Amino acid sequence: MKGIHPVVITGLQVFKRLWLAIVILLPTTTVADDCREGCKLVSRDGHFRVVAKPVPEKPPMRDYHDWTLEVRDTRGAPVKLAALSVTGGMPGHGHGLPSQPQVTEYLGDGRYRLSGFLFNMHGEWTLRFQLVGQNRQDIADLTLTLDY
Amino acid sequence: MVCRLTSLFCLASLLLTSLAHADLPGNLTERDVRILQSLSLSALGPVPASPSNRVADDDRAVKMGRALFFDTALSIDGSLSCASCHQPERAFTDGKPLAEGVAKTARNTPTLYGVAYLDWLYWDGRRDSLWSQALIPFEAPSEMGGSRLAVVRRVLTDPGYQKDYRALFGASPKLDWSSLPDQATPIGDTSLQNAWYRLQRPTQQNINRVFANIGKTLEAYQRNLHPPETRFDRFVDALSEGDIEKADNLVSDQELRGLKLYTDSERTQCLQCHNGPLLSNGGFHNIGTGQFSGKSMDFGRVFGLQAVLMDEFNCLGEYSDASPEQCDALNHVSQDAHQSLHGAFKTPTLRYLEQTGPYFHDGRFETLEQVIDYYQNPPESGPNGLNELRGLNLTDLEKQALAAFLRMFD
Numbered sequence: 356m357k358g359i360h361p362v363v364i365t366g367l368q369v370f371k372r373l374w375l376a377i378v379i380l381l382p383t384t385t386v387a388d389d390c391r392e393g394c395k396l397v398s399r400d401g402h403f404r405v406v407a408k409p410v411p412e413k414p415p416m417r418d419y420h421d422w423t424l425e426v427r428d429t430r431g432a433p434v435k436l437a438a439l440s441v442t443g444g445m446p447g448h449g450h451g452l453p454s455q456p457q458v459t460e461y462l463g464d465g466r467y468r469l470s471g472f473l474f475n476m477h478g479e480w481t482l483r484f485q486l487v488g489q490n491r492q493d494i495a496d497l498t499l500t501l502d503y
Numbered sequence: 504m505v506c507r508l509t510s511l512f513c514l515a516s517l518l519l520t521s522l523a524h525a526d527l528p529g530n531l532t533e534r535d536v537r538i539l540q541s542l543s544l545s546a547l548g549p550v551p552a553s554p555s556n557r558v559a560d561d562d563r564a565v566k567m568g569r570a571l572f573f574d575t576a577l578s579i580d581g582s583l584s585c586a587s588c589h590q591p592e593r594a595f596t597d598g599k600p601l602a603e604g605v606a607k608t609a610r611n612t613p614t615l616y617g618v619a620y621l622d623w624l625y626w627d628g629r630r631d632s633l634w635s636q637a638l639i640p641f642e643a644p645s646e647m648g649g650s651r652l653a654v655v656r657r658v659l660t661d662p663g664y665q666k667d668y669r670a671l672f673g674a675s676p677k678l679d680w681s682s683l684p685d686q687a688t689p690i691g692d693t694s695l696q697n698a699w700y701r702l703q704r705p706t707q708q709n710i711n712r713v714f715a716n717i718g719k720t721l722e723a724y725q726r727n728l729h730p731p732e733t734r735f736d737r738f739v740d741a742l743s744e745g746d747i748e749k750a751d752n753l754v755s756d757q758e759l760r761g762l763k764l765y766t767d768s769e770r771t772q773c774l775q776c777h778n779g780p781l782l783s784n785g786g787f788h789n790i791g792t793g794q795f796s797g798k799s800m801d802f803g804r805v806f807g808l809q810a811v812l813m814d815e816f817n818c819l820g821e822y823s824d825a826s827p828e829q830c831d832a833l834n835h836v837s838q839d840a841h842q843s844l845h846g847a848f849k850t851p852t853l854r855y856l857e858q859t860g861p862y863f864h865d866g867r868f869e870t871l872e873q874v875i876d877y878y879q880n881p882p883e884s885g886p887n888g889l890n891e892l893r894g895l896n897l898t899d900l901e902k903q904a905l906a907a908f909l910r911m912f913d
Binding site: 448453 | 538541768774776778779786788789831832835837843889891
């Protein structure tokens with residue numbers, strides 16, 4: 356019997372493999388209209404799950420406003436990040452964001468307030484959230500379309 | 504006419520049915536109506552607060568600011584006031600390609616209508632408030648050509664201004680006029696700069712404080728320069744009220760064709776930058792008009808950004824009345840090095856074009872038709888080749904229709 360070991364897959368391993376499959380199959384860029392219901396994102400390397408939501412629900416045109424970001428790990432536990440930043444722009448027009456949003460408050464339970472968002476054109480915008488955890492970092496991309 | 508009535512009928516029906524959330528007929532959509540309404544003055548909210556200026560909405564400041572706006576004694580030779588370039592009868596512009604003060608400047612004079620709604624002032628956004636903007640022309644060598652010390656002296660030694668100033672800001676700081684030079688400023692002529700830097704810092708601060716307060720009264724006055732209602736606004740209001748006959752009398756077939764082109768994001772993309780009730784998104788865009796060499800060199804926003812960050816009169820500076828968290832625009836200003844700020848200029852309003860030409864930051868175009876031709880064939884190579892414009896494919900009749908529609912905003 357030496358060297359022969361039965362392969363036993365535990366429940367946890369099944370979960371991990373399923374999760375890996377889901378992460379691989381899911382697109383890493385989430386496309387949404389205006390995120391008024393909250394956009395659910397999976398970070399590119401699968402380290403974080405993110406829910407991004409503008410405040411107010413419909414992003415106002417030409418007005419500074421906030422977003423909230425809820426960050427969880429692969430097990431669904433809230434994540435207290437070491438750093439969080441946002442970049443973005445309008446790829447179709449070749450320019451970046453007209454403002455520089457930044458984290459202004461940690462709301463607890465993996466939730467963050469980001470202030471200083473400004474959209475001044477209708478059309479397709481991209482947002483990239485750069486997430487730096489205690490042991491790993493990742494990015495989550497969002498494409499949203501603002502219409503009248 | 505049938506076409507026009509049909510379009511109007513569709514538009515009005517559309518509005519009424521859209522309110523009822525029913526399916527919309529014809530080639531116009533619920534979205535078209537929302538776009539038209541978003542461009543109307545009816546969608547313009549109240550004048551936003553100006554937290555860096557505690558007298559922004561004080562009637563006494565409005566009165567003092569109005570007097571200062573028209574006062575030629577504040578210029579170096581006593582011949583120029585703010586109103587010399589911002590002429591009320593020309594929608595607060597001057598009709599010249601480039602503004603002319605003591606000498607010819609490098610930029611076209613923008614209208615002041617609706618200026619209270621802007622986050623950034625000047626074509627390159629070098630100032631973040633109307634009051635800090637109002638200070639520059641006093642000292643610009645090609646504009647009023649004077650200095651902050653002369654302006655402060657004029658205000659604090661004139662009995663009328665002195666009384667108004669004290670009522671608004673309390674006792675003015677003690678300045679020993681007999682020991683101070685006639686002129687002193689940290690910008691402009693070298694001799695005036697030397698005079699400024701020979702002053703003690705507390706004296707400089709006292710002068711700056713009064714100078715800033717003078718700008719704040721000028722802001723108070725200019726906050727009341729509300730954009731006048733135009734035929735377009737009355738047209739949209741009539742549609743909103745379902746008054747087809749009234750709307751019909753306010754628009755021509757040609758203007759309706761121009762309207763459809765303006766809102767057609769596939770054909771023109773006008774709305775990308777010229778949106779909202781002021782027909783401006785307030786942003787900075789490179790449309791290929793920067794000057795990167797020669798005596799007219801103008802890089803636009805890339806230097807305006809550095810200037811506003813360094814400005815001692817900005818929202819975060821010691822002369823501002825705002826708490827730091829109230830300075831949204833400055834706190835969140837984009838400093839993205841990858842953003843194409845080179846040759847980017849602020850999107851101007853398209854209202855009152857008949858009165859505000861010539862057009863563009865350097866007044867290079869005399870007519871609206873020339874402007875549309877530029878958008879039809881923007882530069883595709885050379886230093887201005889990398890711009891945000893994609894070119895248009897409009898027929899001559901379409902270009903005329905677009906121009907006719909834009910003249911509805913006069």
